[in-house]
Amino acid sequence: MLRKALVASGLILSLQLTLSAQQRDAFIPFINAQHRWVDSVFNTLSARDKVAQLFMVRAHSDLGQRYIDSVAGVIQREQLGGIVLFQGGPVRHAQVINRYQRLSKVPLLVAFDGEWGLGMRLADSTISFPYQMALGAIQNEALIYQMGLEVARDFKRLGMNVNFAPVVDINNNPRNPVINFRSFGEDKQNVTRKGLAYMRGMMDGGLLTTLKHFPGHGDTDVDSHYDLPRLTFTAGRLDSLEMYPFRELIKAGAPGVMVAHMNIPSLDKTPNLPSSLSHHIITNVLKKRFGFQGLTFTDAMDMRGVVKHFRNGEADVRAIIAGNDVLELSENSGRAINLVLQAIKQGRLSQQDIDTRVKKILAAKYWLGLDNQQQRTVNLTNLYRDINRPQTEALNQRLADASVTLLKSDSLIKALDYTKRTAVICIGLTQISEFQNMLGWRFDNNMFYVLSPQATADDVAAVANELSSYSQVIVALHDNRIRPRSTLNYNGTVRLFINELANMNSVFCLFANPYSLAGLPGIEQAKTILVCYQNDDIMQRAAAKVILKRLNPTGRLPVTVNSFFRYGDGK
Template sequence: MKNIVLLIIFLSFSSQLKAQEERDFVTFINQQHDWVDSVYKKLNKRERIAQLFMVRTHTNLGQSYIDSVAKVIKKEKLGGILLFQGGPVRHADLINRYQNLAEVPLLVAIDGEWGLGMRLPDSTISYPYQMALGAIQDNTLIYRMGQEVAKDLKRLGVNINFAPVVDINNNPRNPVINYRSFGENRENVTQKGTAYMKGMMGEGIIVSLKHFPGHGDTDVNSHYDLPKLDFSKSRLDSLEIYPFKKLIEEGASGVMVAHLNIPSLDNTPNLPSSLSKHVVTDLLKNELNFNGLVFTDAMDMEGVVKYFKDGEADVRAIIAGNDILELSQNSKRANKMIRKAIRMNRIDKEELAKRVKKVLAAKYWLRLNNFKPIQTQNLYADLNRDSAKRFNQLLADNSITMLKGKEELLRNSFSKKTAVISIGIEKISFFQQILSKSFDNQLNFILSSNATADEIVKVNSALRNYDQIIIALHDGNARPGSVLNYNENVKLFISELASRNSQFVVFANPYTLASLPGIEASPVIIVAYQNDEIMQNAGAKVFLRQLETKGKLPVTVNSFFKYGDGL
């Protein structure tokens, strides 16, 4: 009897392991499936190749644009769509329409590095940028964020997130990664990236790590030109490639290849990494043993089409070993050229068939063969649920980083005459509104980023009557850059205030501290990473002694403020 019980337990355990293995994405898409074979056989040569393309789609560009994409999907039978700006209900209606048009169900992707809010900022939740997340010391919070983001994506009908970014940003001048990175330390980037990835994958979302083999140390934006990285292979292995290697070992489902020229990996002149067989096949697939989906970065970027025009970039991307081409300039032309390249033996027909079947298997893994329309009732409420908003505030609270002034803050008095100055904005800030409720004798001042000398003199004169001065520095840009666009008058005023025991909170990229000489003299400096209400609320709570700071600086700013600093 005992042996029978043990056998039943063993069989049950074996069955669970088999089921788990069958649902493991990378294992699954490299297996044979009847549904995949059946669909593949029904497609002609052109339709099979079309499965490897994703087209851009918006819902904020008018009905004619939506209809034009519908025609392309129906006529060319493309494999997927990539969502950009619009509204959630309109997006859901669009996805339902396009899925209904498609003979083979569509992959639906989005760049959701900080959630749906990256593309739908006015109607969905934006979680903190990865630079702020890099300051958080509890990685279980990053995992939970991955879960929350995945829930939002699935509710909208999205099944692929082009995230997380695991580029190591060790170049403050980087114009394209920067605040989108977890920071400069490879271990911190790897740990945060793993947590975020596993949170999403655990909820059934396909992820795509980006931007392989590492876009962090460049001051050229690949949207507009081809960056060149003159680093040795050993340097790349030890730094840039390190997070990708570790996350691939953890089962990453996708990797996006960047448009970078890296002579140590491929010395072909002006060849982007996305078009290099040495990078995509030899390095990523063979050396790092990656068997998931390989995505190109957008194929309409200057970094890839500058030197390979008129569809040649698309052909070379397939030759290199990519599985899915994102945003070809002309998918119809590219399809025709790829078929020609097959006839000329530039592309191996059998190898291409394997990639098409991998894409179809990904759709089968997602159960898109049984696609159910997205329900738009309560969609907005579901995507803006109170529990997610509370969690978002928790992330902000845990990221706030105090560089100086823990003891000084404790000496603040709520009854003293207090001046609160917001610089870089045009109206009273949310931060000021919160402090106004607790400081009895407070007056708010505002200075724009281009304040005149007369305006500064007027504020400076008034400050003589105050016992405490709190200054909030705001970045008015849509994305937090490395430099605050303050004029010289304002910068000089900030330096003067710092020398007069004023207390600072910076609602901006931490790199901006380097552009404010003299600020290091302030007795209190708090970094709040970005200029939004959750960060302003967190910053206010620090001054009200309602929040103990836990964040650590994820990047080195200068000799005064270094990686890991935080009280």
């Protein structure tokens, strides 16, 4: 069934290029089978060591030596099952991974949130692929499969073996503060296709991946990092929409699922109970009804969404009782292990249940090749070069090119004359952009203008008063914040100027979240709008290629913005 899905989505050509990856044993049957190495390791573990395999601790390499040493102490003392890496530098990460692996009697799972690759946490000296919202616009899933392979190659080179990705939440709430641009979009079929491509690429590259955030975090306006979201949808709605990508990708062999912290009365009526602690949601729905036999991970157990109502380690115990295999970032792993051992004595948990989960975790480590010392030791030689490969940078640009979405007509682009006086206005920045530089060499008679998000009326008037002398106007709207939010941080004066520009036959390029179009009244009057999803150089180069008539935009809008800009719009 998986092969049929891959053929249908155009991925078979890429799969043929990865014969060795295809020969890897299928993950789900593998971790549920008996293995001599697993048994040999399991038989060396004490009761406490077994429980410790269910926990992963937070690790950074940018918080100083004292912090690094403190995590080393936890790993050596508690002998936990894995670590989750956050911010730092590639070489420093590799060094701490090597150190922590040496301290562990059992090889560690080394996880990372790499939804858009290493750049999600390691912004310096690593490549960031486009956010999933941009990928949702791409019509060629083979590119996303290839991205998955490259992400896996980066992870393995850095000594990491678990990627908490892809996000398969369906983002149908523009106000969503935590998923939003991290989602492939609002259409369940599109999200499933893109999630399949990304998941298979990473798995074929040798990574353990997780679908997140079950049963679906896309339609909430509460961030579970800070509070407990409450979903009031019917079980039927959740089954047919939010849970659809999870169900289909589980059929396709998903190795891991991460469970969100959300209260969902239609699935479990227990007051204030997060989904991550619900036996019905995890064991009855995810494992029994959906037939999931891989590894179930909790979202971070130090988030307010889970510890607000279950404090002092009770959340950890309940998460294991509910059916989770791996707990990510307990507030206090030593305390949690003691409480789980106590729960076994009290009969709240059975030792057999713990043993079954531990063997699955060990089998996952065996599948990853962690029985081999070389597989868990990072070679520091040429590390920067190896994770900044020219072919990866080229793929990154191809992904950006394929995501550009043309709304309305391309008539203004076709009519552009490189010899005429052309104004190129960038709004939302404070200096000349890559986009302007790309256009500058081709338009013979151009002038660049830059307006900050909070430009004054005098600043705007100075630009507006000069536009009458130009035959052509190209406008770029930028969101210069770290993450593209649903609304732009432009003041009223700037927004009014955008409205005026939309009525001047200007070509618009949006380097921002597509939802932000809804906060620009009058933008729908523009004849040509290129949606480029985020403000970085690869997107600006892609847009410039379209303006210079070197690229035909093929992306389609992955979300509905308003009545003017709807899902699927694009040339």
